Amino acid sequence: MGKSSSKKQASMIFVTKTPLESSQQTALRTHPISDTKVQNTTTVVYPQMYKGHFDKLILSNYDIQKRCKEMAIYIHNTYPHNEPLVLMCTLKGSAPFFSMLCNELSLVGHPYMIEFYRAQSYEGLSSSQHVKMDASQLPKSIQGRHLLIVEDIIDTGLTMQKLMEAVETKNPKSCKACSMLVKRLEQESGNTTNQVSFEQELIGFSIPDKFVVGFGLDYNQMYRDLRDIWILNETGIKYGGFEK
Numbered sequence: 001m002g003k004s005s006s007k008k009q010a011s012m013i014f015v016t017k018t019p020l021e022s023s024q025q026t027a028l029r030t031h032p033i034s035d036t037k038v039q040n041t042t043t044v045v046y047p048q049m050y051k052g053h054f055d056k057l058i059l060s061n062y063d064i065q066k067r068c069k070e071m072a073i074y075i076h077n078t079y080p081h082n083e084p085l086v087l088m089c090t091l092k093g094s095a096p097f098f099s100m101l102c103n104e105l106s107l108v109g110h111p112y113m114i115e116f117y118r119a120q121s122y123e124g125l126s127s128s129q130h131v132k133m134d135a136s137q138l139p140k141s142i143q144g145r146h147l148l149i150v151e152d153i154i155d156t157g158l159t160m161q162k163l164m165e166a167v168e169t170k171n172p173k174s175c176k177a178c179s180m181l182v183k184r185l186e187q188e189s190g191n192t193t194n195q196v197s198f199e200q201e202l203i204g205f206s207i208p209d210k211f212v213v214g215f216g217l218d219y220n221q222m223y224r225d226l227r228d229i230w231i232l233n234e235t236g237i238k239y240g241g242f243e244k
């Protein structure tokens, strides 16, 4: 036996597509929670200086990671395995979620490319109803590829709607939204839903209509550093508003 052939081959694992029942696929798509249900609070830590700034813990880092694993399986079972999926992170808020989702996708062995894009619609606590974005800065890799826009949170849906319209001009093979959170907005009828309708491909969690911070989500650029997601209270708003 030659010297080279006696060398041990590195073992590789190829993950193949696992067929899922359509009901299982649907179950993986969205995971609504109530305002009170936090699945694991044992590892919650935050900087001491933020003490008293939050009303309630809404999602722990553990909850988000668990959900990212499910979302990665859903993506792996939905998109082709012989071409990279373009994952476009909308800056800045989506960065921690994006990184966690990418890690889980790598673990299931799904091929992907990463891109970043900046879009801004919120000023302080509310939507400005005007989305700031520069379509000329959209990545070229979108063209002819399957695209998943990775967002932190969908509130009125305006930012995502504008983003979808902008990326369509770059002719992707397909374009879907993937958001860590979506807010349930109250309608006049008393029902809760999203205001703007578009095809929401993949949602991490549906949350109540409250202003939340942490895990990338900010209030005036603050609180992005939190590991978990919290409802901001009056003290936090005052502090984040720099009225110390």
Ligand code: IMP
Binding pocket: 093, 121, 122, 127, 151, 152, 153, 154, 155, 156, 157, 158, 159, 160, 210, 211, 212, 213, 217, 218, 219
């Ligand atoms: P929309 O255009 O109204 O859907 O707002 C989406 C954008 O507003 C997100 O990308 C966030 O940057 C921001 N946003 C909406 N709700 C919240 C929140 O509760 N906390 C922090 N940012 C938010």
